Amino acid sequence: MDKHTRKHICQWLLGSVLGILFFPPYVKIRYPKMASINLDNTLEDNKNLSKDLEKLRLGKRYGRGQTESGLTHECGVFGCIAVGDWPTSLEISQIICWGLVALQHRGQESAGIVTSEGKCVKSFNVCKGMGLINTIFDDAAISRLRGNLGIGHTRYSTSAASDEVNCQPFVVHTAHGALAVAHNGELVNCDSLRRMVLARGVGLSTHSDSELITQALCLNPPEGESNGPDWPARIKHLMQLAPLSYSLVIMLRDKIYAVRDPYGNRPLCLGKMLPINEPLDGDCDDSREAEGWVVSSESCGFLSIGAQYVREVFPGEIIEMTKEGIKTIEIVERPPNKSQAFCIFEYVYFARSDSIFEGQMVYAVRLQCGRQLAIEHPVEADIVSSVPESGTAAAHGFSRQSGISFAEVLCKNRYVGRSFIQPSNRLRQLAVAKKFGALGENVRGKRIILIDDSIVRGNTIGPIIKLLRNAGAKEVHIRIASPPLLFPCYMGINIPTREELIANKLTPKELAQHIGADSLQYLSVEGLIKAVKWDIKTKSPTKLGHCTACLTGEYPGGVPIQLEW
Ligand SMILES: O=P(O)(O)OC[C@H]1O[C@H](OP(=O)(O)OP(=O)(O)O)[C@H](O)[C@@H]1O
Numbered sequence: 001m002d003k004h005t006r007k008h009i010c011q012w013l014l015g016s017v018l019g020i021l022f023f024p025p026y027v028k029i030r031y032p033k034m035a036s037i038n039l040d041n042t043l044e045d046n047k048n049l050s051k052d053l054e055k056l057r058l059g060k061r062y063g064r065g066q067t068e069s070g071l072t073h074e075c076g077v078f079g080c081i082a083v084g085d086w087p088t089s090l091e092i093s094q095i096i097c098w099g100l101v102a103l104q105h106r107g108q109e110s111a112g113i114v115t116s117e118g119k120c121v122k123s124f125n126v127c128k129g130m131g132l133i134n135t136i137f138d139d140a141a142i143s144r145l146r147g148n149l150g151i152g153h154t155r156y157s158t159s160a161a162s163d164e165v166n167c168q169p170f171v172v173h174t175a176h177g178a179l180a181v182a183h184n185g186e187l188v189n190c191d192s193l194r195r196m197v198l199a200r201g202v203g204l205s206t207h208s209d210s211e212l213i214t215q216a217l218c219l220n221p222p223e224g225e226s227n228g229p230d231w232p233a234r235i236k237h238l239m240q241l242a243p244l245s246y247s248l249v250i251m252l253r254d255k256i257y258a259v260r261d262p263y264g265n266r267p268l269c270l271g272k273m274l275p276i277n278e279p280l281d282g283d284c285d286d287s288r289e290a291e292g293w294v295v296s297s298e299s300c301g302f303l304s305i306g307a308q309y310v311r312e313v314f315p316g317e318i319i320e321m322t323k324e325g326i327k328t329i330e331i332v333e334r335p336p337n338k339s340q341a342f343c344i345f346e347y348v349y350f351a352r353s354d355s356i357f358e359g360q361m362v363y364a365v366r367l368q369c370g371r372q373l374a375i376e377h378p379v380e381a382d383i384v385s386s387v388p389e390s391g392t393a394a395a396h397g398f399s400r401q402s403g404i405s406f407a408e409v410l411c412k413n414r415y416v417g418r419s420f421i422q423p424s425n426r427l428r429q430l431a432v433a434k435k436f437g438a439l440g441e442n443v444r445g446k447r448i449i450l451i452d453d454s455i456v457r458g459n460t461i462g463p464i465i466k467l468l469r470n471a472g473a474k475e476v477h478i479r480i481a482s483p484p485l486l487f488p489c490y491m492g493i494n495i496p497t498r499e500e501l502i503a504n505k506l507t508p509k510e511l512a513q514h515i516g517a518d519s520l521q522y523l524s525v526e527g528l529i530k531a532v533k534w535d536i537k538t539k540s541p542t543k544l545g546h547c548t549a550c551l552t553g554e555y556p557g558g559v560p561i562q563l564e565w
């Protein structure tokens with residue numbers, strides 16, 4: 001164990017003991033410590049620290065779900081408020097429900113909607129359950145969810161089990177009325193914040209970091225409150241206690257706060273509800289009166305609910321949404337010398353390709369990743385093809401850049417879900433294989449370049465190559481439109497264990513052999529960043545910053561000491 005690790009672990013143990021003994025409720029809460037990886041550390045130092053933490057098994061991520069393939073766990077949040085004299089004709093619960101359907105790819109374990117009529121501080125209308133949006137919210141549920149404002153959530157669990165008690169939004173009753181919170185992300189300092197909140201005499205009913213956020217919002221801000229609750233001050237206090245990662249929608253009786261962590265790690269954007277029949281394209285025009293406002297993890301559902309895309313919520317921004325409209329309350333700064341850290345994997349895999357981040361459509365970035373991949377790793381072949389769904393845009397990019405025509409070679413069975421557990425490796429591989437069928441005529445006798453967006457455990461690509469070979473493929477060259485995944489994510493994505501990540505075990509050449517490919521190459525980290533920045537129009541490139549921790553081991557806020565991998 002190196003000296004940094006020893007020092008941080010001693011600090012942590014000492015802190016815990018002192019915290020328990022000497023943390024009475026009136027003590028001012030200090031900014032939490034993370035095992036601030038020394039900024040001068042080399043990648044090798046970071047890797048070693050990660051291994052040491054793994055051996056120590058500090059903390060625990062309760063009940064994280066297991067999956068067959070790919071990356072999971074991100075969640076979607078959504079909020080909507082009607083503008084003008086309440087009640088208006090805006091169908092709040094239906095809009096939230098459709099908004100959540102558009103975010104279904106971000107979470108498929110459970111979902112919930114909470115609405116408020118704006119009159120009563122005591123009661124919200126709540127409907128939550130396990131499963132997909134359409135099975136939870138039938139017509140009866142939607143009509144019970146009366147309201148002029150509301151928030152919703154669709155969940156992939158990270159910090160607590162996939163269970164009904166952990167469904168979001170969380171609702172608590174405070175001295176100042178009801179409060180509902182929906183959260184996308186994962187608190188990197190969850191355990192220390194949990195200890196602080198418990199030491200203030202608050203009881204928690206789950207292990208969820210989102211419940212913790214909800215309860216932390218109930219704490220009085222350090223400067224006190226003279227004239228009723230100061231919610232912006234409470235939110236700011238929370239943001240100082242917890243640096244990342246979260247995009248939040250927070251609902252009170254008659255307002256919603258939209259909040260993005262100061263690193264901008266998880267996405268969040270604003271939309272304006274316009275009268276039916278008004279055109280929704282083009283730049284947002286201030287002169288057009290809003291019927292309401294929406295806030296969402298992604299913009300992909302806006303057109304289908306009659307909302308015009310306005311802009312992203314800025315990193316650190318607190319936006320207040322009321323019946324009068326929306327306004328920025330504050331932009332909370334990051335610690336000095338820390339850059340913005342928007343999750344680069346939102347571009348690679350998580351987001352729906354028609355969503356807009358940083359002024360550009362995700363599809364366009366994926367296309368560019370494919371172009372860059374063709375520049376970095378060209379190969380002679382008859383056709384370029386893709387592993388559907390997420391690999392397809394990059395395959396078109398590769399095809400355009402290389403001049404080799406695109407042809408589909410695989411059919412994906414849409415009724416086979418993304419994640420389920422099989423007891424043996426053989427069954428696991430068969431389960432993945434049964435997701436796909438080969439389009440024999442396009443495959444027979446062909447030299448194929450097959451593009452996928454990512455390789456995680458390697459469970460998808462191997463069976464697909466076997467399928468293509470059985471259908472008569474002459475050569476199969478694999479090109480991956482992202483770099484190898486090597487490190488864990490502590491910010492809301494469930495990255496498998498080190499041993500499960502295939503890139504930690506095999507070099508590209510060994511992996512090609514292992515899966516039966518003629519060659520295999522990944523996009524470089526520089527290439528991915530170049531593709532992401534290629535067409536960013538809205539901001540100066542100097543202000544941009546992306547988290548690449550799972551690819552590089554460089555964590556935006558330092559490696560959190562409490563987590564295991
Ligand atoms: O190496 P593995 O662990 O097998 O995972 C990698 C695969 O998982 C994802 O696809 P998924 O089927 O989850 O979703 P998609 O339809 O969006 O591509 C990803 O796009 C890769 O195809």
Ligand SMILES: NC(=O)CC[C@H](N)C(=O)O
Nearest residue numbers: 073074075158159184185
């Ligand atoms: N994936 C997410 O964003 C999950 C949010 C939260 N950490 C939970 O487990 O419910």
Ligand code: SF4
Nearest residue numbers: 343344489547549550
């Ligand atoms: S570690 Fe990877 S998955 Fe996690 S936030 Fe960073 S880029 Fe995204």
Ligand SMILES: [Mg+2]
Nearest residue numbers: 388389390391
């Ligand atoms: Mg895929």
